[in-house]
Amino acid sequence: MRLQDKVALITGASSGIGRETALLFAAEGASIVVVDVNDAAGKETVEMIKAQGGKAVYAHADVSKAADCENMVNVAEKEFGKLNVMFNNAGIMHGDDDNAMTTEESVWDLTMAINLKGVFLGCKYGIPALQRAGGGSIINTASFVAVMGAATPQIAYTASKGGVLAMTRELAIIHARQNIRVNAICPGPLRTELLMKFLNTEAKKQRRMVHIPVGRFGEAKEIAYAALYLASDESSFVTGTDFMVDGGISAAYVTPE
Ligand code: NAD
Numbered sequence: 047m048r049l050q051d052k053v054a055l056i057t058g059a060s061s062g063i064g065r066e067t068a069l070l071f072a073a074e075g076a077s078i079v080v081v082d083v084n085d086a087a088g089k090e091t092v093e094m095i096k097a098q099g100g101k102a103v104y105a106h107a108d109v110s111k112a113a114d115c116e117n118m119v120n121v122a123e124k125e126f127g128k129l130n131v132m133f134n135n136a137g138i139m140h141g142d143d144d145n146a147m148t149t150e151e152s153v154w155d156l157t158m159a160i161n162l163k164g165v166f167l168g169c170k171y172g173i174p175a176l177q178r179a180g181g182g183s184i185i186n187t188a189s190f191v192a193v194m195g196a197a198t199p200q201i202a203y204t205a206s207k208g209g210v211l212a213m214t215r216e217l218a219i220i221h222a223r224q225n226i227r228v229n230a231i232c233p234g235p236l237r238t239e240l241l242m243k244f245l246n247t248e249a250k251k252q253r254r255m256v257h258i259p260v261g262r263f264g265e266a267k268e269i270a271y272a273a274l275y276l277a278s279d280e281s282s283f284v285t286g287t288d289f290m291v292d293g294g295i296s297a298a299y300v301t302p303e
Pocket residue numbers: 057058059060061062063064081082083084107108109110135136137138139160187188189190232233234235236237238239240241266
């Protein structure tokens with residue numbers, strides 16, 4: 047198994063990418079700390095892992111709160127004795143996130159607090175635990191919008207993901223000699239609740255789809271497999287990357303008919 051005897055903490059694991067990754071990592075031998083603010087769905091993820099023969103516990107944490115992040119890392123060490131993999135994945139896409147003129151300051155602040163500060167806090171408390179374990183892998187969920195602009199704006203979301211990518215690079219360099227690798231995954235548009243709620247009409251969905259060379263939205267599972275590679279020792283020489291898992295969007299100038 048690719049993650050035998052490892053302990054992984056996954057934020058936003060009640061749904062979407064986080065849940066799929068939790069199930070996959072557990073199937074590959076890791077013990078999982080399922081973290082979210084949606085307690086009912088988070089506990090459901092734990093039950094799903096147990097049903098497939100894996101090990102998992104749930105820890106409630108709002109990643110924008112320092113005390114919650116400190117606690118989730120404590121849960122990993124208390125329950126499973128160590129932390130090897132930290133997947134800072136929780137994020138929001140606010141329905142009122144628009145252009146600079148129309149976006150409320152409160153929407154900007156909330157988006158930054160969860161999407162960007164949440165990754166910082168995960169690292170603030172996660173890195174000492176990884177050091178205690180002799181090293182490990184941090185994976186941060188950014189987005190393809192961290193490297194590309196769109197005419198249908200989500201200014202706060204885009205800025206937050208750009209910050210995640212920049213922070214990932216710096217963390218990777220700072221901790222490179224400590225056997226801690228730090229990588230970002232940049233998913234393209236996925237058929238998860240987060241995006242489907244935002245693209246709430248068929249016209250909005252089609253407007254996005256024309257820009258995806260492979261001609262479809264991605265699946266959360268396709269991101270989970272990328273995370274599995276970055277979490278495992280197979281990626282031992284990979285750090286500081288912006289791993290694009292985007293159906294070709296960032297490589298395209300004109301998409302196929
Ligand atoms: P999702 O909405 O299915 O899952 C996100 C999870 O994060 C939810 O379970 C939610 O309860 C949790 N969450 C929200 N705020 C939280 C907080 N403050 N503390 C802890 N947990 C919190 O969405 P997803 O598509 O699986 O998104 C996961 C990550 O992928 C996000 O960072 C998102 O920005 C990113 N992403 C998604 C897409 C996409 O198309 N869906 C594309 C690029 C990047």
